[in-house]
Amino acid sequence: MATEEMEQLVRREYKDGFVTDIESDTLPPGLDEDTIAFISKKKGEPEWMLEWRLDAYHQWLKMKEPSWAHLDYPPIDYQSISYFSAPKRPEDGPQSLDEVDPKLLETYEKLGIPLHERAALAGVAVDAVFDSVSVTTTFKKELAEAGVIFCSISEAIRDYPELIKQYLGTVVPVADNYFAALNSAVFTDGSFVFVPEGVTCPMELSTYFRINAANTGQFERTLIVCESRAQVSYLEGCTAPMRDENQLHAAVVELVALDDAYIKYSTVQNWYPGDEDGKGGIYNFVTKRGDCRGARSRISWTQVETGSAITWKYPSCVLRGKDSIGEFYSVAVTNGRQQADTGTKMIHIGEGTRSYIVAKGISAGKSDQSYRGLVKIGPRAKGARNFTQCDSLLIGDKCGAHTFPYQEIGNSTATIEHEATTSKIGEDQLFYCRSRGITEEDAVSMIVNGFCKDVFQELPMEFAVEAEALLNVTLEGAVG
Amino acid sequence: MSDTQTFLDTLKTRSQQRDAEPSWIAARRQAGAARFEALGFPTRRDEEWKYTDVRSIAQGNFALADNADFSPAQAAALTLPVDAYRLTFVDGVYAPALSDVDALPESVHVLPLSKALSENHEAVGGPLGRLTGVDFSTFAALNTAFMEEGAVVRIAPGTVVDKPILLQFLSRANATPVMSHPRILVEAGGRSEATLIEHYCGDLEAANFTNVVGEFMLDRGAILNHYKLQEAPLNDMHVASMHVEQGRDTRYTSYNLNLGGALVRNDLISDLNGQGAETNFFGLFFGQGRQHVDNHTKVNHNAPLTFSNENYKGILDDRAHGVFNGKVYVKRDSQKIEGFQSNQNLLLSDRAQIDAKPELEIYADDVKCSHGTTTGQLDEEAIYALRTRGIDEATARGLLTLAFAGEVLDKVTLDAVAERVELAVAGKLPERFNLAGLVETAVALND
Numbered sequence: 048m049a050t051e052e053m054e055q056l057v058r059r060e061y062k063d064g065f066v067t068d069i070e071s072d073t074l075p076p077g078l079d080e081d082t083i084a085f086i087s088k089k090k091g092e093p094e095w096m097l098e099w100r101l102d103a104y105h106q107w108l109k110m111k112e113p114s115w116a117h118l119d120y121p122p123i124d125y126q127s128i129s130y131f132s133a134p135k136r137p138e139d140g141p142q143s144l145d146e147v148d149p150k151l152l153e154t155y156e157k158l159g160i161p162l163h164e165r166a167a168l169a170g171v172a173v174d175a176v177f178d179s180v181s182v183t184t185t186f187k188k189e190l191a192e193a194g195v196i197f198c199s200i201s202e203a204i205r206d207y208p209e210l211i212k213q214y215l216g217t218v219v220p221v222a223d224n225y226f227a228a229l230n231s232a233v234f235t236d237g238s239f240v241f242v243p244e245g246v247t248c249p250m251e252l253s254t255y256f257r258i259n260a261a262n263t264g265q266f267e268r269t270l271i272v273c274e275s276r277a278q279v280s281y282l283e284g285c286t287a288p289m290r291d292e293n294q295l296h297a298a299v300v301e302l303v304a305l306d307d308a309y310i311k312y313s314t315v316q317n318w319y320p321g322d323e324d325g326k327g328g329i330y331n332f333v334t335k336r337g338d339c340r341g342a343r344s345r346i347s348w349t350q351v352e353t354g355s356a357i358t359w360k361y362p363s364c365v366l367r368g369k370d371s372i373g374e375f376y377s378v379a380v381t382n383g384r385q386q387a388d389t390g391t392k393m394i395h396i397g398e399g400t401r402s403y404i405v406a407k408g409i410s411a412g413k414s415d416q417s418y419r420g421l422v423k424i425g426p427r428a429k430g431a432r433n434f435t436q437c438d439s440l441l442i443g444d445k446c447g448a449h450t451f452p453y454q455e456i457g458n459s460t461a462t463i464e465h466e467a468t469t470s471k472i473g474e475d476q477l478f479y480c481r482s483r484g485i486t487e488e489d490a491v492s493m494i495v496n497g498f499c500k501d502v503f504q505e506l507p508m509e510f511a512v513e514a515e516a517l518l519n520v521t522l523e524g525a526v527g
Numbered sequence: 528m529s530d531t532q533t534f535l536d537t538l539k540t541r542s543q544q545r546d547a548e549p550s551w552i553a554a555r556r557q558a559g560a561a562r563f564e565a566l567g568f569p570t571r572r573d574e575e576w577k578y579t580d581v582r583s584i585a586q587g588n589f590a591l592a593d594n595a596d597f598s599p600a601q602a603a604a605l606t607l608p609v610d611a612y613r614l615t616f617v618d619g620v621y622a623p624a625l626s627d628v629d630a631l632p633e634s635v636h637v638l639p640l641s642k643a644l645s646e647n648h649e650a651v652g653g654p655l656g657r658l659t660g661v662d663f664s665t666f667a668a669l670n671t672a673f674m675e676e677g678a679v680v681r682i683a684p685g686t687v688v689d690k691p692i693l694l695q696f697l698s699r700a701n702a703t704p705v706m707s708h709p710r711i712l713v714e715a716g717g718r719s720e721a722t723l724i725e726h727y728c729g730d731l732e733a734a735n736f737t738n739v740v741g742e743f744m745l746d747r748g749a750i751l752n753h754y755k756l757q758e759a760p761l762n763d764m765h766v767a768s769m770h771v772e773q774g775r776d777t778r779y780t781s782y783n784l785n786l787g788g789a790l791v792r793n794d795l796i797s798d799l800n801g802q803g804a805e806t807n808f809f810g811l812f813f814g815q816g817r818q819h820v821d822n823h824t825k826v827n828h829n830a831p832l833t834f835s836n837e838n839y840k841g842i843l844d845d846r847a848h849g850v851f852n853g854k855v856y857v858k859r860d861s862q863k864i865e866g867f868q869s870n871q872n873l874l875l876s877d878r879a880q881i882d883a884k885p886e887l888e889i890y891a892d893d894v895k896c897s898h899g900t901t902t903g904q905l906d907e908e909a910i911y912a913l914r915t916r917g918i919d920e921a922t923a924r925g926l927l928t929l930a931f932a933g934e935v936l937d938k939v940t941l942d943a944v945a946e947r948v949e950l951a952v953a954g955k956l957p958e959r960f961n962l963a964g965l966v967e968t969a970v971a972l973n974d
Binding site: 115426439441442443444445446447448449450451452453454455456457458459460461462463464465466467468469470471 | 574578859860862872874875876877878879880881882883884885886887888889890891892893894895896897898899900901902903904
């Protein structure tokens with residue numbers, strides 16, 4: 048392979064790196080009880096929510112930052128981060144697209160997310176999150192007719208306190224882990240979805256996240272609840288502008304599926320990974336967990352992770368309900384000096400529960416990637432079934448690919464299978480394509496896309512196209 | 528911690544009784560004790576000990592054996608029917624009466640550690656502790672503090688040892704449980720070839736603690752087949768820390784067969800330091816009752832063009848708890864590596880438990896590495912297939928379980944060992960499946 052070409056392409060600039068100049072109502076750096084009170088007040092939250100946050104904060108103070116992940120990064124100074132940043136006019140937010148700050152819309156244009164078009168053509172309701180406050184929500188009416196609630200979490204706390212009280216923090220408890228506790232204390236926005244009994248959400252729901260103001264950590268909180276026989280497909284996609292200092296992102300996503308409910312959660316994550324020395328990328332510490340509470344419920348996670356300097360993310364399923372199903376499909380791509388420690392946990396508690404894991408990792412450049420997964424079969428999970436496949440593809444001789452799968456099996460009727468392979472793109476595969484007149488670049492792209500096919504086909508249509516493009520951009524020239 | 532204090536007190540008493548030693552040994556002992564005290568016994572909060580609780584060892588109060596009395600008749604019944612050069616240790620003490628190394632050729636040295644030290648302690652001091660040093664683990668440190676006896680094996684370059692070398696470790700039923708800290712040191716010269724068997728067994732009622740440390744150095748082109756047949760009494764505690772170092776074009780094959788012991792922990796590490804080196808790890812563990820068997824293996828591909836192949840199989844019955852943690856590590860720039868790992872577990876009872884963690888840590892791209900793990904139960908359709916051929920269910924299950932173990936036992940080239948394990952597994956099956964009886968019936972039918 049041509050090394051020069053490879054290096055040249057590896058050194059590509061981040062396509063989505065630009066800064067939108069918007070006056071932010073930003074809190075000075077630092078975290079204490081006052082910061083939390085400020086956030087809570089700014090959000091117009093009731094008293095109980097503030098207490099909930101403070102409880103999380105106090106527990107967080109007692110916790111230690113985890114160090115077990117296969118990651119290497121300088122210590123984070125939590126006092127040097129600003130915990131609130133909202134675009135101007137947060138109180139009288141725009142009611143429709145026309146009212147949105149044209150500069151914001153321009154940003155989305157640059158990212159290739161033409162909001163009106165996309166929303167109209169794809170029939171997707173976009174709850175666009177610019178920094179920490181929801182700017183616009185589309186298709187609200189149509190959803191309301193179906194009885195689906197789709198709004199920002201702040202609105203939900205104000206408008207649906209009973210639902211929030213009932214579900215928030217029940218999947219990821221306040222003190223679940225260091226980053227979840229931090230998030231619980233300071234989360235500023237995120238989405239809330241509630242699909243009532245028997246309703247299939249009429250459209251795919253989508254939120255585009257975007258981190259903007261410098262030095263602002265983004266703490267999203269997403270809660271999705273599907274009542275009995277309800278169904279929803281939720282899409283999350285992210286890009287971020289170029290930055291010099293590391294930005295901390297610690298999101299929490301909670302999914303609750305009751306009897307026969309089905310939640311499909313898809314993510315495309317393309318945050319700024321840092322420059323070629325790994326400077327300035329996003330630190331992404333995410334806690335995502337789904338709770339299959341009801342019988343025959345199903346939760347499916349699909350993720351395409353191409354961005355961030357550091358990724359620490361384990362979308363999990365707690366399979367409580369009888370015959371419930373958990374799925375995890377992941378493609379993680381690291382290049383440059385990116386580090387990713389990602390995987391899933393499948394906790395089988397109920398009888399006849401099934402889980403399926405397909406994780407594909409591609410490491411290039413000087414990046415390091417780990418798959419870390421847990422499959423736990425409880426003593427009562429009779430006839431539980433798991434299949435895990437994790438494959439790594441190494442591109443270049445300076446990268447690393449690791450797998451750390453944990454299996455804890457306490458039931459003899461369980462059937463567990465795990466397979467992992469690590470290899471590089473075969474010379475013979477390349478030769479086969481080249482001999483048929485396909486350029487090396489195209490051949491590599493074909494092989495890599497084929498490698499990821501099992502995951503991509505799980506993505507909603509328009510996302511799948513985007514993901515394939517994203518993969519090509521991320522790996523452009525990493526192989527040559 | 529008070530747990531460590533009991534051991535340190537025993538060590539102090541022992542040191543006072545001991546004759547003067549070469550200064551390097553005293554220094555190592557001290558380093559071992561200091562490291563042991565600093566580390567303390569691991570808890571389940573330590574990642575390496577996440578699934579294994581060693582409190583039954585830590586809270587034990589073990590004496591040290593001072594003689595090697597063992598009934599010759601019983602020893603003869605326990606010993607492996609293998610024509611071998613033999614060293615026997617009883618509760619860690621060398622038993623000359625039960626040993627036989629007289630016929631050894633000059634190019635092969637097999638001698639108890641005490642003798643090796645008294646003959647030429649400097650020759651032992653160099654290699655001893657180089658691989659499995661005090662930093663290896665708490666248990667290796669503890670062993671270093673207490674080490675007195677064990678086996679030193681030296682094979683001259685180019686020597687093919689004609690018979691296996693058998694190290695027997697017998698455990699007695701003592702009024703007060705004892706602990707032993709054997710050292711095994713093997714230096715295999717260039718292009719030499721040998722088979723080494725470690726065999727642990729003893730009185731059924733014994734409840735002792737064996738903490739063995741092994742170091743195996745394979746010089747260019749050496750071949751070593753290493754059997755570890757662990758049939759310790761069911762109340763024995765057994766911890767083994769083994770480290771192998773492989774030079775260019777060497778081949779090391781480990782057969783780690785675990786049947787006995789209440790609490791068993793094996794750490795096996797192989798460093799592939801020279802091109803063309805090859806490691807094979809074959810393992811079988813069978814647990815029943817409340818047995819706890821933990822196998823940790825690690826293959827370090829430190830040089831390009833090195834190969835590893837691992838296959839561990841576990842069969843767990845009753846409330847037995849099995850652990851498998853295998854790691855394949857490929858160092859940066861170690862290209863053209865092949866590393867394969869497979870772990871399969873069979874759970875025979877609802878309360879049996881297995882925790883498996885196959886790991887890959889890879890820093891080079893031109894590699895072929897894979898691992899696979901499965902856990903399950905016997906295939907109902909296979910049982911059905913046998914039933915349609917007139918085989919009763921218990922026998923069908925027994926046959927299939929043996930077939931499962933057979934994939935590892937097929938690799939065993941010493942028939943005596945394979946047979947012993949096969950019969951032991953068959954005899955331990957829940958159906959009290961009588962393999963020998965079945966074979967006799969089959970032979971009778973054929974006649």
